[in-house]
Amino acid sequence: MVLASAITTLGAIPPxxxxxxxxxxREDLGLGLGAFGVAxxxxxxxxxxxxxxTSGVVDRLGRGRLLLAAGLLVSGGxxxxxxxxxGWWTLMLVMVVLGLGNAASQATANLLMxxxxxxxxxxxxxxxxxxxxxxxxMLGGLAVPTTGALWGWRxxxxxxxxxxxxxxxxxxxxxxxxxxxxxxxxGAPVSLPELMESPPTLPLLLAALAITFASAAANFVGxxxxxxxxxxxxxxSQTGVLMALGSGGSIAVRVFSGWRADHRHGAxxxxxxxxxxxxxxxxxxxxxxxxxxVWVFGLLAFSIGWSWPGLLxxxxxxxxxxxxxxxxxxxxxxxFAGGALGPALLxxxxxxxxxxxxxxxxxxxxxxxxxxxxxxxxxxxxxxxTRPPREPFRYARSKVTPPREA
Numbered sequence: 001m002v003l004a005s006a007i008t009t010l011g012a013i014p015p016x017x018x019x020x021x022x023x024x025x026r027e028d029l030g031l032g033l034g035a036f037g038v039a040x041x042x043x044x045x046x047x048x049x050x051x052x053x054t055s056g057v058v059d060r061l062g063r064g065r066l067l068l069a070a071g072l073l074v075s076g077g078x079x080x081x082x083x084x085x086x087g088w089w090t091l092m093l094v095m096v097v098l099g100l101g102n103a104a105s106q107a108t109a110n111l112l113m114x115x116x117x118x119x120x121x122x123x124x125x126x127x128x129x130x131x132x133x134x135x136x137x138m139l140g141g142l143a144v145p146t147t148g149a150l151w152g153w154r155x156x157x158x159x160x161x162x163x164x165x166x167x168x169x170x171x172x173x174x175x176x177x178x179x180x181x182x183x184x185x186x187g188a189p190v191s192l193p194e195l196m197e198s199p200p201t202l203p204l205l206l207a208a209l210a211i212t213f214a215s216a217a218a219n220f221v222g223x224x225x226x227x228x229x230x231x232x233x234x235x236x237s238q239t240g241v242l243m244a245l246g247s248g249g250s251i252a253v254r255v256f257s258g259w260r261a262d263h264r265h266g267a268x269x270x271x272x273x274x275x276x277x278x279x280x281x282x283x284x285x286x287x288x289x290x291x292x293x294v295w296v297f298g299l300l301a302f303s304i305g306w307s308w309p310g311l312l313x314x315x316x317x318x319x320x321x322x323x324x325x326x327x328x329x330x331x332x333x334x335x336f337a338g339g340a341l342g343p344a345l346l347x348x349x350x351x352x353x354x355x356x357x358x359x360x361x362x363x364x365x366x367x368x369x370x371x372x373x374x375x376x377x378x379x380x381x382x383x384x385x386t387r388p389p390r391e392p393f394r395y396a397r398s399k400v401t402p403p404r405e406a
Contacts, residue, residue: 004109004125007067008132009139010074010163011105014081014098015040015343016136017143017160019223020243021153023236028153029087033227037347039091040223044339046099051106052333066108068171073101075164081157101164106332123314127258130310131251133222134302138247142240199319199327200387203379207316208334210372211309214276215338217283217365218306220346220358225301228286228355229294242295246302253307261314268315269377272308273370279305280366286359305366309335312373319380 018025018040026036077098085091109129117125143156222243229239257275261268282305285297317328342365350358 002128004112004129005132005135007070007105007112007167008109008129009135010160010167011070011102012133013136013139013160014077014095014102014157015043015219015339016133016139016222016243017153017156020143020226020240021156021236022224022227023230024153029085029091031088031091033224033351034344034348035088037223037343037345037350039088039095040219040347041340041342041344042092043095043099043102044219044336044343046096047103047106048333048336048340050100050103051329051336064171064175064177066104066111067167067174070101070104070108071164071167071169071171073097073104073164075161075168077101078157078159078161078164082154082161085154110328110332121262122317123258123261123311124255125258126314126317127255127261127310130258130313131254133309134247134250134254134306136247138244138251142244199316200379200383203319203376203383204316204327204330206372206376206379207312208330210276210369210376211312211331211334212338212341212369213365213372214279214308214369215335216342216346217279217338217362217369219339219342220362221279221283221298221301221306223343224347224350224355225286225294225298228359229291229298231355232289232294233291234294242298243302246299249299249303250307253303254310257307257311258314261311268311269373269380272312272315273373273377275304275308275311276366276370276373280363280370281305283359283363283366287356289356319384 018036022036025031026033031039077094080094080097085094109132113122113125113129147155147159225243226236226239229242230236234242253275257271279301282297282301285293286301288297313328313331316331319327342362346358346362349361
């Protein structure tokens with residue numbers, strides 16, 4: 001769990017380093033809000049395309065090759081951001097490289113989760129792994145008053161490049177070990193059952209659409225809260241601290257939600273919908289152009305309104321029958337799509353009509369996402385009634401028979 005979270009954090013951190021240091025970066029590169037939002041969206045769009053196009057070969061590549069690709073791309077992108085990013089186009093190219101690094105990092109982490117965690121700890125595992133994104137935001141926020149203030153915003157990407165080199169070293173060690181095992185005949189492929197139950201299509205599409213809306217709003221929160229706080233009177237250092245505190249709260253809620261999921265007999269998706277509802281209320285509160293509102297509702301948006309990814313992925317993966325990777329992959333693609341669309345569309349909207357109206361639109365996205373989750377749950381429950389699974393769902397201390405699982 002720790003290794004998967006560390007790799008995911010390293011891959012996910014670039015757009016949040018940009019978001020936390022948005023004021024200084026936009027001044028340095030001469031970017032408006034819309035162009036800055038497109039840069040963040042390019043990162044997620046690249047990760048989405050890479051994830052969808054390589055989903056069929058991830059298992060065959062193995063952990064060593066995936067880890068090597070992640071390390072090389074992250075370190076190369078960090079070096080490029082430090083030395084080459086001088087305007088909009090060069091920033092776009094660097095974000096493409098870093099987006100590929102994020103896709104490789106996510107694939108590596110998911111492979112670790114699928115092959116190492118027992119069923120009774122997977123809720124906690126998904127909660128810990130998905131805490132990587134708020135951890136990335138927290139580190140991005142802490143970078144503003146520390147490294148960024150001392151040596152400039154580019155220095156933060158020097159650190160990610162160095163960490164990428166460490167990942168490359170670890171990948172080489174894994175590859176050497178895999179080669180030795182292969183020579184001893186320990187790497188024989190595992191055969192899959194001929195008959196496998198596929199996840200239900202309609203509720204899976206509804207869940208993917210829900211996370212698209214929710215991720216669009218959530219990534220807008222992560223990328224532009226600092227800019228909005230600066231407009232209403234907060235200093236860049238204060239907005240960095242705000243993002244760090246909110247992200248710390250989100251980590252705590254995500255881990256707790258995953259732990260509770262292992263001990264609760266189903267009914268995870270209503271919790272997800274409730275968390276999205278809190279996100280809608282928080283975004284609506286950010287309409288108030290006052291420093292206190294940014295502190296209160298910003299912390300609420302981060303800590304609870306963005307605490308649902310791990311629980312949603314866990315629930316959908318369990319309901320995916322014999323194809324949990326296919327089910328979680330569809331939801332992950334929706335998350336990347338929302339991450340690509342949200343900062344670009346909502347960032348452009350905020351430049352055109354201002355932040356208050358855009359926060360209201362983000363609140364609407366969260367509300368729609370919550371309703372879609374509840375609708376997906378009703379369809380998942382109907383599928384469990386018509387196609388009972390062959391084996392009861394396992395939890396930390398017991399088993400449970402559907403349909404309460406959804």
